Amino acid sequence: MTAHTASILSKLTHTTSLCLGLLTMAQISTHASTHISEVSEHSLDLVSIADNHAVIDNSGNNHDRRRFRPTDDTRPIPPTPLTAGSRGGSCNVEEEPTEFTALGPRSIAELTTQVRPEFSWYVSPSEEGAQLQFRLMQIDENGQLLSLVNTKSFIAQAGFMSYQPPSEATPLEVGKDYLWQVVITCSSDDLLMSTLPIRVVTPSAELTAQLSTATTNAERAIIYGSAGLWYDALAQVMSSTAPDDRTIRAGLLQDLAVVEEEDNQEISTILLAIIEQTDDR
Numbered sequence: 001m002t003a004h005t006a007s008i009l010s011k012l013t014h015t016t017s018l019c020l021g022l023l024t025m026a027q028i029s030t031h032a033s034t035h036i037s038e039v040s041e042h043s044l045d046l047v048s049i050a051d052n053h054a055v056i057d058n059s060g061n062n063h064d065r066r067r068f069r070p071t072d073d074t075r076p077i078p079p080t081p082l083t084a085g086s087r088g089g090s091c092n093v094e095e096e097p098t099e100f101t102a103l104g105p106r107s108i109a110e111l112t113t114q115v116r117p118e119f120s121w122y123v124s125p126s127e128e129g130a131q132l133q134f135r136l137m138q139i140d141e142n143g144q145l146l147s148l149v150n151t152k153s154f155i156a157q158a159g160f161m162s163y164q165p166p167s168e169a170t171p172l173e174v175g176k177d178y179l180w181q182v183v184i185t186c187s188s189d190d191l192l193m194s195t196l197p198i199r200v201v202t203p204s205a206e207l208t209a210q211l212s213t214a215t216t217n218a219e220r221a222i223i224y225g226s227a228g229l230w231y232d233a234l235a236q237v238m239s240s241t242a243p244d245d246r247t248i249r250a251g252l253l254q255d256l257a258v259v260e261e262e263d264n265q266e267i268s269t270i271l272l273a274i275i276e277q278t279d280d281r
Contacts, residue, residue, distance in 0.1 A: 067221070067251035070108045070259060071228035091127055091186035098124035099270050099277065102182055102194040103160075104230055105256060107263040110196060111229050113203040115171035118164040118235035121182045121194060122274050125158040131185040132156040134163050139177050139197075149178065156184055159278065162238050172200045198231065218244045225252060250275050 102121045104110050119134065136150040149172070150165050172178060177199050184192040203211075207227050214220045217236040225233035234252055237245035257271040 066225075066255050067248055068225040068230060068233060068255035068259070069228060070105070071111075091130060091184065091190070091192065098126055099274050100124050100127055100184065100192055100194065101267065101270055101274075102180070102196045103234065103253070103256075104196040104198070105259060106196070106267060107260055109228075110198045110231070111201050112172075112198060112231040113201060113207075113229060114232060114235075115173075115200060116165045116167070116169060117172070117198065117200075117231045118162055118238065119180050119182075119231070120160060120162040120234055120238050122160055123156045123158055123184075127156050127184050127186075127192065128158040130156045132161075133183045133185075135181045135183070136165070137179045137181070139179055141177070143177075145179075160238065162235075164235075172198075174200045174202055176200065201229075216244075217242075218248045221245075221248045221252070225255070230256070250278075 099122055102119070119136075123132070132154040134150075134152045134154065135148065137148055138146045140146055150169050152163055152165075154161065154163075177197060179195055179197055181193060181195040186192060204227075207223065207229075210223045211220060214223055217240060221233045221236035224236065230252075234249070237249045237252070240246065240249075253271050253275050257268040260268040260271070
């Protein structure tokens with residue numbers, strides 16, 4: 001994905017409330033606009049995180065400790081006006097932008113092997129109790145919106161939130177590109193929006209073999225992450241309270257922060273702030 005499609009912040013403004021119904025594709029595109037806000041520095045240091053990803057044993061071998069390793073052989077998902085929206089400030093105009101964001105890569109291809117993948121995002125305390133809507137949309141090879149695939153309404157809860165479409169929901173197609181989006185309604189004419197692309201791929205024989213030997217969620221998360229399958233890796237540990245799983249989750253977010261540092265410094269900083277706030281280190 002290009003830096004153009006990895007713009008950091010997006011805020012929608014429209015004259016009708018989401019409480020009255022789902023915005024049409026035309027309304028979404030027409031009313032989408034982006035803005036960039038300053039984000040305060042946080043104590044976690046990306047350089048130290050990157051250094052910690054490699055450890056040398058007594059034999060001199062270099063072991064990669066990254067939980068998420070993007071692959072280089074995937075075509076970027078085509079840009080669309082909606083992928084300019086990574087995060088959207090705060091519902092309280094007097095507050096600094098919050099850490100509300102969809103959890104996933106911006107600067108690289110976002111992959112899953114699941115036809116009904118689990119989607120996760122983070123909500124700040126200031127947005128708790130607001131109306132929140134999840135949307136899943138198909139796009140064509142030029143990044144144009146084709147159809148609405150799935151939608152689900154929630155009441156925003158502070159912290160991590162996740163949604164996996166049910167078995168009766170329309171499955172995603174292998175090789176097709178999609179957008180998923182979470183929108184928080186602050187007021188009748190003020191929204192926060194975070195949008196990411198996603199693509200379904202066929203698991204390799206090697207991946208399938210590795211997964212067949214895994215016995216824990218943490219092991220499966222590491223296997224998926226090593227194959228560059230962000231959504232599959234995160235889903236294994238997203239909702240777990242087990243210490244090992246929480247550690248893997250933090251590692252995935254840290255690795256994603258490193259990946260996004262060059263093209264999306266603000267998103268990188270947000271991810272590190274989320275780790276601090278959830279005490280997952």
